[in-house]
Amino acid sequence: MLEIGSTFTKTIVADERTIKKIAEVSGDMNPIHLDKEYAEHSMFGRRIAHGLFCINAISMIIGNHLPGNGTILLSQNFQYIKPVYIDDQIEVTVTIVNCLPGNKYTLRTLCKNQMGDIVLDGESVVRWEDS
Amino acid sequence: MLEIGSTFTKTIVADERTIKKIAEVSGDMNPIHLDKEYAEHSMFGRRIAHGLFCINAISMIIGNHLPGNGTILLSQNFQYIKPVYIDDQIEVTVTIVNCLPGNKYTLRTLCKNQMGDIVLDGESVVRWEDS
Numbered sequence: 001m002l003e004i005g006s007t008f009t010k011t012i013v014a015d016e017r018t019i020k021k022i023a024e025v026s027g028d029m030n031p032i033h034l035d036k037e038y039a040e041h042s043m044f045g046r047r048i049a050h051g052l053f054c055i056n057a058i059s060m061i062i063g064n065h066l067p068g069n070g071t072i073l074l075s076q077n078f079q080y081i082k083p084v085y086i087d088d089q090i091e092v093t094v095t096i097v098n099c100l101p102g103n104k105y106t107l108r109t110l111c112k113n114q115m116g117d118i119v120l121d122g123e124s125v126v127r128w129e130d131s
Numbered sequence: 132m133l134e135i136g137s138t139f140t141k142t143i144v145a146d147e148r149t150i151k152k153i154a155e156v157s158g159d160m161n162p163i164h165l166d167k168e169y170a171e172h173s174m175f176g177r178r179i180a181h182g183l184f185c186i187n188a189i190s191m192i193i194g195n196h197l198p199g200n201g202t203i204l205l206s207q208n209f210q211y212i213k214p215v216y217i218d219d220q221i222e223v224t225v226t227i228v229n230c231l232p233g234n235k236y237t238l239r240t241l242c243k244n245q246m247g248d249i250v251l252d253g254e255s256v257v258r259w260e261d262s
Contacts, residue, residue: 021156025149026187030194032201042201051204052183052190056157059183063161070163070173073182077208 002105002128007095008066012057014049014088022050049084054120057092058109066094067105067128074104078122082113089114094124103129133236133259138226139197143188145180145219153181180215185242185251188223197225198236198259205235209253213244220245225255234260 012018023029028050031038039047055078062071084090091112098106104127111120143149154160159181162169170178186209193202215221222243229237235258242251 018156025152025156026194027191028187028194030200030202032203033194038201043203050190050194051207052187055186056159056183059181060158063157063159063164063181069161070169071161072163073211075208075210076182077206079206080204 001130002067002096002099004096004099006066007093008061009091009093010057010061011089011091014053014084014086014090016086018053019049019086022052022056026050026052028052044083044085047086049086049088051078051080053084054078054090054092054111057090057111058094058122058124061092061094062107062124062126066096066107067126070128072127074125074127076122076124078109078120080120082117082119084111084113084119090119097123100125103127132261133198133227133230135227135230137197138224139192140222140224141188141192142220142222145184145215145217145221147217149184150178150180150217153183153187157181157183159183175214175216178217180217180219182209182211184215185209185221185223188221188242189225189240189253189255192223192225193238193255193257197227197238198257201259203258205256205258207253207255209240209251211251213248213250215242215244215250221250228254231256234258
């Protein structure tokens with residue numbers, strides 16, 4: 001049984017290896033993520049992680065832990081509030097914020113960096129039945 | 132210069148290898164994607180791709196093609212309308228639907244399966260400057 005307020009948190013690092021794997025699997029070769037020199041001349045001054053870095057971690061928590069096995073995504077939204085830089089430590093938290101008819105749940109998905117700044121905020125609506 | 136109506140389309144296949152790579156990189160081991168027997172007893176009757184399958188492809192188009200190099204994501208939303216099954220051929224289309232002040236653009240992101248059914252609909256807001 002899932003309850004409003006149930007939460008799961010995991011901290012992951014946006015390390016070089018992970019960023020390269022995300023680029024390889026998605027095919028997203030945007031130089032803002034991969035090219036040091038290009039990124040140094042950008043508004044950020046250095047490379048940033050793909051938005052996929054946080055989305056991957058959120059998917060991992062939703063698919064494995066909360067709600068876990070058998071969860072079906074219905075919708076997701078993500079606001080990218082601050083950049084995630086290479087080697088940032090990102091604390092990813094998924095919290096059940098609403099229970100809806102038909103075994104549906106609204107989850108808040110929040111990512112903070114090592115300074116405690118919110119880098120991503122969003123919500124996912126999922127269907128989940130206890131199996 | 133980006134214009135309203137500019138569009139980019141690519142068709143990709145949700146093949147076994149891609150689904151396994153998505154599971155590996157994200158860590159999302161939800162058996163609805165990976166476990167044939169489990170999925171046969173689910174409401175879908177067979178395995179479905181991660182939501183990440185379409186999101187990865189959308190990121191690839193936005194990062195590489197439209198708008199391309201140096202695009203920064205500001206927000207994204209995704210409605211998962213129908214499941215993507217293993218080996219489905221998914222046509223992913225990104226279209227510029229609005230130009231906003233401050234070099235911001237709204238992109239519609241649409242994924243259709245080989246039957247022409249919409250499996251994902253959504254919007255991304257990005258910032259992009261011609262470099």
